[in-house]
Amino acid sequence: MEVQDIADKIIRMSKFVRIVTVCDMNGKVVYSARPKSIENKLTNKESAKSLIIAVESWKSRKALSRKLGKCKYVIAEYEKVKRITMPAGKNHLLYVTTETNIDHNNLINKIMRLE
Numbered sequence: 001m002e003v004q005d006i007a008d009k010i011i012r013m014s015k016f017v018r019i020v021t022v023c024d025m026n027g028k029v030v031y032s033a034r035p036k037s038i039e040n041k042l043t044n045k046e047s048a049k050s051l052i053i054a055v056e057s058w059k060s061r062k063a064l065s066r067k068l069g070k071c072k073y074v075i076a077e078y079e080k081v082k083r084i085t086m087p088a089g090k091n092h093l094l095y096v097t098t099e100t101n102i103d104h105n106n107l108i109n110k111i112m113r114l115e
Helices: 003-013 044-063 104-114
Strands: 017-024 029-033 074-077 082-087 092-098
Touching (some): 003 017, 003 029, 003 104, 092 104
Antiparallel strands (some): 017 029, 017 092, 074 082
């Protein structure tokens, strides 16, 4: 399935999905989409920094996978948004930002069924 198709399907999964971004393991954006009604809370520079932090954290988790198993996803909940980070194939990360009132377990299960 194409990256754009996956991102667009995730956006349509819930009205509480804000932004879907796929990046490579260097933090470079491959594709990003959001509903037209959603405005970014972060500047482009802040968004890029957030992706780099997520990628570096993911790489750190990967170093522990031999003992703990592969990381399936990570959730960060802030006062204004939730951020779900999960693998998108071997060389990319899926970075999904949602409203805080979403049932993230339900969303994660739906996303995992796309693969």
